[in-house]
Amino acid sequence: xxxxxxxxxxxxxxxxxxxxxxxxxxxxxxxxxxxxxxxxxxxxxxxxxxxxxxxxxxxxxxxxxxxxxxxxxxxxxxxxxxxxxxxxxxxxxxxxxxxxxxxxxxxxxxxxxxxxxxxxxxxxxxxxxxxxxxxxxxxxxxxxxxxxxxxxxxxxxxxxxxxxxxxxxxxxxxxxxxxxxxxxxxxxxxxxxxxxxxxxxxxxxxxxxxxxxxxxxx
Numbered sequence: 001x002x003x004x005x006x007x008x009x010x011x012x013x014x015x016x017x018x019x020x021x022x023x024x025x026x027x028x029x030x031x032x033x034x035x036x037x038x039x040x041x042x043x044x045x046x047x048x049x050x051x052x053x054x055x056x057x058x059x060x061x062x063x064x065x066x067x068x069x070x071x072x073x074x075x076x077x078x079x080x081x082x083x084x085x086x087x088x089x090x091x092x093x094x095x096x097x098x099x100x101x102x103x104x105x106x107x108x109x110x111x112x113x114x115x116x117x118x119x120x121x122x123x124x125x126x127x128x129x130x131x132x133x134x135x136x137x138x139x140x141x142x143x144x145x146x147x148x149x150x151x152x153x154x155x156x157x158x159x160x161x162x163x164x165x166x167x168x169x170x171x172x173x174x175x176x177x178x179x180x181x182x183x184x185x186x187x188x189x190x191x192x193x194x195x196x197x198x199x200x201x202x203x204x205x206x207x208x209x210x211x212x213x214x215x216x217x218x
Contacts, residue, residue, distance in 0.1 A: 002192040006100045007162060007205055010111035010118055010134075012198040013216070014093040019113050020058070022088065026081050028065055036064060054201075055152030058112075062137075063146025071139045075116055082120035089121065092217040093196070097122070101129045108133055108162060112154040112201055133161040158205040166191070 011018045025033040037044070040061055046052035066074065100107050107130045111118050115134030122130040136150040151157045166186035195202070195209035196216050206212035 003190055004100075004103070004105035005108065005166075005191050005193045006097070006105055007108045007110050007158075007193060007195040007209065008093065008097065009158075009197040009199070009202045009205070010109050011113055013196050013202070014090055014097075014109070015088040016090060017088060019085075019088065019117065022085060023078075023081055023114075023117055024061075024065060026085070027077050032065075036061060040064075054112075054154060055148070058152065059146070059148055062114075062148075066144050067146030069144050071142055071144060074144055078114075078117035079120045081117055083124055086121070086124060090217040094125065094127075096217075097127060097130065098125075101127060107131065108165065110153060110158045110161060110205060111135070112152055131165065133158075133165060154201040156204045158202065159208045162205070162208070 008014055011020070021033075024036070028036075040057065043052055043057045043060065047054055047057045097107055107127075109118060109122070109130055109132045111132070111134045113134055114137055115132045116137065118134045119130075119132045122128070122132070133153060135148055135153045138145045138147045138149040151160075153161055163186060167184060192211075193209040194211045194213070195206050196213045197203070197206050198215045202214075206214065
């Protein structure tokens with residue numbers, strides 16, 4: 001019997017708006033939010049025209065606003081944001097996440113947003129079985145550098161992160177080894193994958209699934 005896996009995009013699919021924008025407004029205030037986006041508007045226009053990389057524009061803005069912040073403060077902001085902005089979640093989507101977990105399925109939230117604030121949205125609801133595969137941030141000496149530690153979880157990267165999460169480490173790895181443990185690629189034929197998305201960044205994940213849902217829960 002195949003294992004059931006549900007893969008949900010977050011922004012726009014399970015939420016009613018982009019949480020990056022909402023988080024910046026929450027953490028920095030509306031005035032700073034507007035000032036920064038006015039400053040970077042030429043790059044954002046180029047990004048929309050596919051003339052400037054999505055991840056690079058996002059990282060430049062994130063660096064400008066959060067580089068140097070202590071990770072404890074950032075994580076506290078993320079938790080408070082998730083608690084206060086639960087209204088952004090689409091009820092039908094959250095209900096399906098809950099039902100999937102109860103049925104014993106695996107549930108991945110595969111998002112280009114920073115996983116530090118995506119994860120608390122589900123912890124607040126007691127949905128601890130959810131695995132968040134988001135964009136990860138770099139922290140050095142307890143402070144954010146403003147850079148991303150992982151690739152921006154968008155497009156083909158979403159499929160890569162899913163397959164990576166399902167790959168099992170080999171039992172031959174020695175703790176004394178200086179190299180990373182090897183992993184056995186997951187067997188795609190063992191999974192029935194259902195995916196949910198709403199944008200260009202989800203197309204590869206939707207195509208990878210056995211069953212796809214575009215702009216559900218609306």
